[in-house]
Amino acid sequence: MANFGGHAIPGTFFLFYGFWLTVKYVLQHYWRTMQLKGRMVMPPFFKKMDYFEGGFQIFASFVGIMVEQFVVDGPHARLYDRETQEWVKLMNWQHSTMYLFFGISGISLVVCTLLKKIPAGVDRVALSLALFVEGFLFYHHLHGRELLDAHIHSLLLVAVFCGSASIMLEVFMRNNVILELFGAGMFILQGSWFYQVGFVLYPLNGDMWDLKLHTNVMFITMCFCWHLAAALLLVTCTVSAVWFTLMRFSVKGRNVEIGMRDASPKSSSQKALLEESDEE
Amino acid sequence: MANFGGHAIPGTFFLFYGFWLTVKYVLQHYWRTMQLKGRMVMPPFFKKMDYFEGGFQIFASFVGIMVEQFVVDGPHARLYDRETQEWVKLMNWQHSTMYLFFGISGISLVVCTLLKKIPAGVDRVALSLALFVEGFLFYHHLHGRELLDAHIHSLLLVAVFCGSASIMLEVFMRNNVILELFGAGMFILQGSWFYQVGFVLYPLNGDMWDLKLHTNVMFITMCFCWHLAAALLLVTCTVSAVWFTLMRFSVKGRNVEIGMRDASPKSSSQKALLEESDEE
Amino acid sequence: MANFGGHAIPGTFFLFYGFWLTVKYVLQHYWRTMQLKGRMVMPPFFKKMDYFEGGFQIFASFVGIMVEQFVVDGPHARLYDRETQEWVKLMNWQHSTMYLFFGISGISLVVCTLLKKIPAGVDRVALSLALFVEGFLFYHHLHGRELLDAHIHSLLLVAVFCGSASIMLEVFMRNNVILELFGAGMFILQGSWFYQVGFVLYPLNGDMWDLKLHTNVMFITMCFCWHLAAALLLVTCTVSAVWFTLMRFSVKGRNVEIGMRDASPKSSSQKALLEESDEE
Amino acid sequence: MANFGGHAIPGTFFLFYGFWLTVKYVLQHYWRTMQLKGRMVMPPFFKKMDYFEGGFQIFASFVGIMVEQFVVDGPHARLYDRETQEWVKLMNWQHSTMYLFFGISGISLVVCTLLKKIPAGVDRVALSLALFVEGFLFYHHLHGRELLDAHIHSLLLVAVFCGSASIMLEVFMRNNVILELFGAGMFILQGSWFYQVGFVLYPLNGDMWDLKLHTNVMFITMCFCWHLAAALLLVTCTVSAVWFTLMRFSVKGRNVEIGMRDASPKSSSQKALLEESDEE
Known part of the structure; x- marks a missing residue:
C-alpha cells in the first residue's frame, strides 16, 4: 500500500462510513425525539440499515x-x-488483521x-476494538521512520484512538446523539487525514516533502486541526440537511394525511387529532 | 507575539472570560436552586448572556x-x-487556527x-475542542526550546487540558455547579499564567532569567501552584459576592412585593405565602 | 519459572479462570433476565459457585x-x-507477592x-488490585531486557491492565454483562498470551528466536491481535453454548411442569400461563 | 527535611489521617444503612467530627x-x-506550598x-487538589536524583495520585463507601511509605543502601505492594472493629429501650416494633 492509492482507498471508505454513520444517527435521533408524540414507528427501516x-x-x-x-x-x-x-510480507498480514477486526x-x-x-x-464494543486494533498496529508500525512520516501517522492515531474511546463510551451511554456524532466525526477526520497522508508521502505532482524539516x-x-474543523x-x-429534509417531509406527510381525513365526515376523535397536530 | 504584550492580551481575555463564566454559572445555579420554590423565572436574561x-x-x-x-x-x-x-509565518497561522476554533x-x-x-x-463540546486545539498546537510548539521556556509552557498546558477535560465532562453531567466553576477557574488560571509567562520570558525591567537554571x-x-491557589x-x-448580592436583592424584592400586597385585604393564600418566605 | 512450564502453568490457570468467569456471568445474566418473569430463583447455586x-x-x-x-x-x-x-531470589519473592494478592x-x-x-x-476491588499488582510488578521487571523479550511482556501488560481497569469499572456498574464478559475475555487473552510468551522465549523445538530482530x-x-480475536x-x-443449553433445559422443565398441570382440570389462569410460554 | 524525622513526621500525620477517615466513613456508612429504618439520627456528631x-x-x-x-x-x-x-531555600517554600493547600x-x-x-x-475537590499539588511538586522534584531515590519517590506518587483521583471521583459519586475507604487506604499507604522512604534513604543503623543497584x-x-497489602x-x-463495636452498642441500646417500654402496657404498635427489631 506504499503509494497514493493505498492511502486514498481506506480514506474514501472511512469518509463514506463517517458520513453514513452521521446520517444514520440523525435519523435515529429524529425518530427518538418524535416518537414521544407516538405518531410514526419506523424501526424496520433502521434494522435494514444495520443489516446493510x-x-x-x-x-x-x-x-x-x-x-x-x-x-x-x-x-x-x-x-x-x-x-x-523471514516473515513473508508482514505489512500485508497486518492489513489483513485490521480488516479481520472490521x-x-x-x-x-x-x-x-x-x-x-x-x-x-x-456491536459498539466490536467497532471500538476494531479501531483500537487498527491504532495498536499502526502505533507499533512507526518505529524507526523519518520525523515527518512518524508524526503524520501519529496524528492519524489521535483520530483513531479518540474514535475508539468515544465508541467505547457509547456502550455505557446509549442513544447520546452528541457522542454518536462525535464518533462519526472521528471517522470522517480519519478518512480525510488518510488522504492528507497520501498527499504528503506520495505527492501526485512528484514534489517530495522534506521529511526531516521541523x-x-x-x-x-496545524493542518490536522483544519481537518478537524472541516470534519465538524x-x-x-x-445533520442540518437530513434534519430539514425530515422536517419538510413529515410536515407534508401530515398535511396529506389530514387532507385525506377531511374527505370523510369528522368524528370527534379526528378533531382531537387535528388539534393535536396544530399544537406541535 | 514574541513580546510581553503578546502574552498579556490573551491573558487578559482568559482572565475576563473565566470571571464572566464564574458569574454566569453562579447566577444559573442560584436560579436553579430558587426555581424549586417556583417564584421567579428569568431565562430571557440567561439567553441574552449567552448571545452576548x-x-x-x-x-x-x-x-x-x-x-x-x-x-x-x-x-x-x-x-x-x-x-x-518555505512556509510563511507559521506562528501567525497557528494563532489564527486557535482563534478559528474559539x-x-x-x-x-x-x-x-x-x-x-x-x-x-x-456548545460545551465546541469549547472543549477549542481548548484542546489550543493545547495541541502549543504542545507541538515546544520542541527544541530552552528548559525553562519549555517548562513554563508545559505548565500552561496543564491548565488548558484540565479545562478541556472538565468542560468535556460537562457534556455528560449538565448543571453540576462544581464542574462548571472548576472549568471557569481553569480559564482564570490560564489567564494569570499567560501573564506569568510574559513576565518571565520578556521581563519588563529587562532582567533576563537564566533559562537553563534548574x-x-x-x-x-511552585509558582504555578500559587497561581492555582489565587485562581481558587x-x-x-x-461566587460569594454574587451570591450575597442576589440574596440581598431577592429579599428586598420580596419585601416590596409583600408591601404591595399588604395594601389589599389579606386572603388566606397570601398569609401562607408570607409564612413561606419567613421560613426560608 | 524461566522455562516453558513456568509460563504454561499460569497460562492454563488464567485460561480456565476466564472460562469459569464467562460461564458464571452468563448464568447470572440468564437468571437476571428471566427473573423478571418471576419463575425460577437459584441464588444458592450462585453462592456455591462463589464459595468454590x-x-x-x-x-x-x-x-x-x-x-x-x-x-x-x-x-x-x-x-x-x-x-x-544480596537479596535472595527476588523473582520468587515477586511471584509470591502476586499470589498473595490473588x-x-x-x-x-x-x-x-x-x-x-x-x-x-x-470482591471486584480486590480482584482488580490483584491484576494491578501483577502488572505493576511485571512492568518494573522489564528493565534492561532484550527488545523482543521486553515487548512480548509489555503486550501481556496490555491484557493485564485492561482487565484490571474493566473489573474496577464493575465496582461502579454492577451487573453489566458486557463489562463482565470483557473482563473474562481479558483473563482468557492473558492465559493464551502466557503460552505464546513460553513458545517464543523457550521454544519447544529448540529453534531460538532472534530477540533483536524488528x-x-x-x-x-500482530499475533497479539490474533490472540485477542481468538479470545473474543x-x-x-x-456464551452461546451455555445460553442454548439453558434455553433447552428451561423449555423442557416448563413442558414437564405444564404436562403435570394438564392432568388437573384447566383453570383460566393456567391457560394464561400456557399462552405466556408460547409467546416467549 | 533531609533526615529520617523529616519523613517520619508527615508519615505519622498521613497514617493517622487515613485511620481517622476510615473510622469517619464507617460511622457515616453505618448511620446511612441504619437510617433507612428510621431509628437514630446523629448528624450533630458528624458535624463535630468535620469541624474537628x-x-x-x-x-x-x-x-x-x-x-x-x-x-x-x-x-x-x-x-x-x-x-x-539565588532563590532562598526553595525546598522549604515547596513544603510551605503543600501545607497551604492542605x-x-x-x-x-x-x-x-x-x-x-x-x-x-x-471539600472533596479541595482535598483532591491538595493531594494533586503535593504529587505535582514531588514529581518536578525528582529531576537528577539517583536511581533508587527517584524510584522510591515515584512510588510515593502512585499512592498520592491514586488518592487524588479517588477523592475527585467522590465529588461525582457521593456516599460510595468503597470509594471513600479506598481514598482512606491511599492515605495510610502514603503514610507508611513515607516511613519506608525514611528507612531507606536515612537508615537508622547507618547502613547506607546502594542507590544505583537494580x-x-x-x-x-515489591515492598510497595506489601505496604499496599498492609494498608488494605x-x-x-x-472497619470490622468499628462495625462490631457499633453493632454491640446499638443492640444494648435497643434492649434498654425495649426494657423501658416493657414497663408500660404494650400497645399494638410497640409489639410491631419489637417484632421488627427481632427480624433484623
Missing part, C-alpha cells in the same frame, strides 16, 4: 483480506518462509440486529 | 484572525512561499441558544 | 506461595543474605458472599 | 508553614536573595459543614 451496514463491513473486509493476501506481490497466505528464515465488527452488528436477546452495546511538522500539526463542518452540514 | 458571550467570541476571534494575518509582518493570507520554498465555539453557543432542538451540550524551573513549578480564591470571592 | 471460586483462589495462592518459597532453589522464606549482601482476592470473595452487610463490589516484534504485535471467539462460543 | 478535622487541618498547616519558614536555617519568608542572585482543604471542609447552601463535594529497585517495588489489612481491621 454490517453486511457491507463483512463483504468489504473479506475482499480486503483476499486482495491483501492474493495480490501479485502478496504473501499468498504464507506467513513464514523457512528457506530465507469484519468481526460487521458480524456482531448483524447478529445484534437479528437477535433481541443480545445486550445492546455488543517547519513541515509544525504545518502538518461536514457533520454539521449533513 | 457567543457574539463576543465570534467578534474577538474574527478580529484576532485578521490581526494575525494582516499585521505589518504577518503572512497576509499567504501560506507557502514558492520562491524561498470562533466555532462562539457560533455553536449562539446557535445552541437560538434553536431548542439542538441537544444540550453541543532552580528557576523549581520556582516556576478569586473564584470563591466572586 | 474464592476457596480455589485461596488454595491455589497458598500452594503457589509455598512452591515458590520452598522449591529446591527457592529462597526458603529468607529475604536478605547478610553474608553476600489470595486476598479469594478471601474477599468468600467473605463478600458470606456476609450480606459488605457493600457489593469489594520484524519479530512486528509479527508478535472463545467467549462468544462459550 | 477541618480545624486540625488548618492548625497543622499553619504550624507547618511557620516551622518551614522560621526554623533556624529556613528562608524566613524571604524568597529571592538579590545579592547572591490548609485550604481544611478551610473548605469547615465552611462546607457550616453552610448548607454550598454544594456537596467542594536489585534494590526491584525489592522496593489495616483498613479492613479498623
Whole structure:
C-alpha cells in the first residue's frame, strides 16, 4: 500500500462510513425525539440499515483480506518462509488483521440486529476494538521512520484512538446523539487525514516533502486541526440537511394525511387529532 | 507575539472570560436552586448572556484572525512561499487556527441558544475542542526550546487540558455547579499564567532569567501552584459576592412585593405565602 | 519459572479462570433476565459457585506461595543474605507477592458472599488490585531486557491492565454483562498470551528466536491481535453454548411442569400461563 | 527535611489521617444503612467530627508553614536573595506550598459543614487538589536524583495520585463507601511509605543502601505492594472493629429501650416494633 492509492482507498471508505454513520444517527435521533408524540414507528427501516451496514463491513473486509493476501506481490497466505528464515510480507498480514477486526465488527452488528436477546452495546464494543486494533498496529508500525512520516501517522492515531474511546463510551451511554456524532466525526477526520497522508508521502505532482524539516511538522500539526474543523463542518452540514429534509417531509406527510381525513365526515376523535397536530 | 504584550492580551481575555463564566454559572445555579420554590423565572436574561458571550467570541476571534494575518509582518493570507520554498509565518497561522476554533465555539453557543432542538451540550463540546486545539498546537510548539521556556509552557498546558477535560465532562453531567466553576477557574488560571509567562520570558525591567537554571524551573513549578491557589480564591470571592448580592436583592424584592400586597385585604393564600418566605 | 512450564502453568490457570468467569456471568445474566418473569430463583447455586471460586483462589495462592518459597532453589522464606549482601531470589519473592494478592482476592470473595452487610463490589476491588499488582510488578521487571523479550511482556501488560481497569469499572456498574464478559475475555487473552510468551522465549523445538530482530516484534504485535480475536471467539462460543443449553433445559422443565398441570382440570389462569410460554 | 524525622513526621500525620477517615466513613456508612429504618439520627456528631478535622487541618498547616519558614536555617519568608542572585531555600517554600493547600482543604471542609447552601463535594475537590499539588511538586522534584531515590519517590506518587483521583471521583459519586475507604487506604499507604522512604534513604543503623543497584529497585517495588497489602489489612481491621463495636452498642441500646417500654402496657404498635427489631 506504499503509494497514493493505498492511502486514498481506506480514506474514501472511512469518509463514506463517517458520513453514513452521521446520517444514520440523525435519523435515529429524529425518530427518538418524535416518537414521544407516538405518531410514526419506523424501526424496520433502521434494522435494514444495520443489516446493510454490517453486511457491507463483512463483504468489504473479506475482499480486503483476499486482495491483501492474493495480490501479485502478496504473501499468498504464507506467513513464514523457512528457506530465507523471514516473515513473508508482514505489512500485508497486518492489513489483513485490521480488516479481520472490521469484519468481526460487521458480524456482531448483524447478529445484534437479528437477535433481541443480545445486550445492546455488543456491536459498539466490536467497532471500538476494531479501531483500537487498527491504532495498536499502526502505533507499533512507526518505529524507526523519518520525523515527518512518524508524526503524520501519529496524528492519524489521535483520530483513531479518540474514535475508539468515544465508541467505547457509547456502550455505557446509549442513544447520546452528541457522542454518536462525535464518533462519526472521528471517522470522517480519519478518512480525510488518510488522504492528507497520501498527499504528503506520495505527492501526485512528484514534489517530495522534506521529511526531516521541523517547519513541515509544525504545518502538518496545524493542518490536522483544519481537518478537524472541516470534519465538524461536514457533520454539521449533513445533520442540518437530513434534519430539514425530515422536517419538510413529515410536515407534508401530515398535511396529506389530514387532507385525506377531511374527505370523510369528522368524528370527534379526528378533531382531537387535528388539534393535536396544530399544537406541535 | 514574541513580546510581553503578546502574552498579556490573551491573558487578559482568559482572565475576563473565566470571571464572566464564574458569574454566569453562579447566577444559573442560584436560579436553579430558587426555581424549586417556583417564584421567579428569568431565562430571557440567561439567553441574552449567552448571545452576548457567543457574539463576543465570534467578534474577538474574527478580529484576532485578521490581526494575525494582516499585521505589518504577518503572512497576509499567504501560506507557502514558492520562491524561498518555505512556509510563511507559521506562528501567525497557528494563532489564527486557535482563534478559528474559539470562533466555532462562539457560533455553536449562539446557535445552541437560538434553536431548542439542538441537544444540550453541543456548545460545551465546541469549547472543549477549542481548548484542546489550543493545547495541541502549543504542545507541538515546544520542541527544541530552552528548559525553562519549555517548562513554563508545559505548565500552561496543564491548565488548558484540565479545562478541556472538565468542560468535556460537562457534556455528560449538565448543571453540576462544581464542574462548571472548576472549568471557569481553569480559564482564570490560564489567564494569570499567560501573564506569568510574559513576565518571565520578556521581563519588563529587562532582567533576563537564566533559562537553563534548574532552580528557576523549581520556582516556576511552585509558582504555578500559587497561581492555582489565587485562581481558587478569586473564584470563591466572586461566587460569594454574587451570591450575597442576589440574596440581598431577592429579599428586598420580596419585601416590596409583600408591601404591595399588604395594601389589599389579606386572603388566606397570601398569609401562607408570607409564612413561606419567613421560613426560608 | 524461566522455562516453558513456568509460563504454561499460569497460562492454563488464567485460561480456565476466564472460562469459569464467562460461564458464571452468563448464568447470572440468564437468571437476571428471566427473573423478571418471576419463575425460577437459584441464588444458592450462585453462592456455591462463589464459595468454590474464592476457596480455589485461596488454595491455589497458598500452594503457589509455598512452591515458590520452598522449591529446591527457592529462597526458603529468607529475604536478605547478610553474608553476600544480596537479596535472595527476588523473582520468587515477586511471584509470591502476586499470589498473595490473588489470595486476598479469594478471601474477599468468600467473605463478600458470606456476609450480606459488605457493600457489593469489594470482591471486584480486590480482584482488580490483584491484576494491578501483577502488572505493576511485571512492568518494573522489564528493565534492561532484550527488545523482543521486553515487548512480548509489555503486550501481556496490555491484557493485564485492561482487565484490571474493566473489573474496577464493575465496582461502579454492577451487573453489566458486557463489562463482565470483557473482563473474562481479558483473563482468557492473558492465559493464551502466557503460552505464546513460553513458545517464543523457550521454544519447544529448540529453534531460538532472534530477540533483536524488528520484524519479530512486528509479527508478535500482530499475533497479539490474533490472540485477542481468538479470545473474543472463545467467549462468544462459550456464551452461546451455555445460553442454548439453558434455553433447552428451561423449555423442557416448563413442558414437564405444564404436562403435570394438564392432568388437573384447566383453570383460566393456567391457560394464561400456557399462552405466556408460547409467546416467549 | 533531609533526615529520617523529616519523613517520619508527615508519615505519622498521613497514617493517622487515613485511620481517622476510615473510622469517619464507617460511622457515616453505618448511620446511612441504619437510617433507612428510621431509628437514630446523629448528624450533630458528624458535624463535630468535620469541624474537628477541618480545624486540625488548618492548625497543622499553619504550624507547618511557620516551622518551614522560621526554623533556624529556613528562608524566613524571604524568597529571592538579590545579592547572591539565588532563590532562598526553595525546598522549604515547596513544603510551605503543600501545607497551604492542605490548609485550604481544611478551610473548605469547615465552611462546607457550616453552610448548607454550598454544594456537596467542594471539600472533596479541595482535598483532591491538595493531594494533586503535593504529587505535582514531588514529581518536578525528582529531576537528577539517583536511581533508587527517584524510584522510591515515584512510588510515593502512585499512592498520592491514586488518592487524588479517588477523592475527585467522590465529588461525582457521593456516599460510595468503597470509594471513600479506598481514598482512606491511599492515605495510610502514603503514610507508611513515607516511613519506608525514611528507612531507606536515612537508615537508622547507618547502613547506607546502594542507590544505583537494580536489585534494590526491584525489592522496593515489591515492598510497595506489601505496604499496599498492609494498608488494605489495616483498613479492613479498623472497619470490622468499628462495625462490631457499633453493632454491640446499638443492640444494648435497643434492649434498654425495649426494657423501658416493657414497663408500660404494650400497645399494638410497640409489639410491631419489637417484632421488627427481632427480624433484623
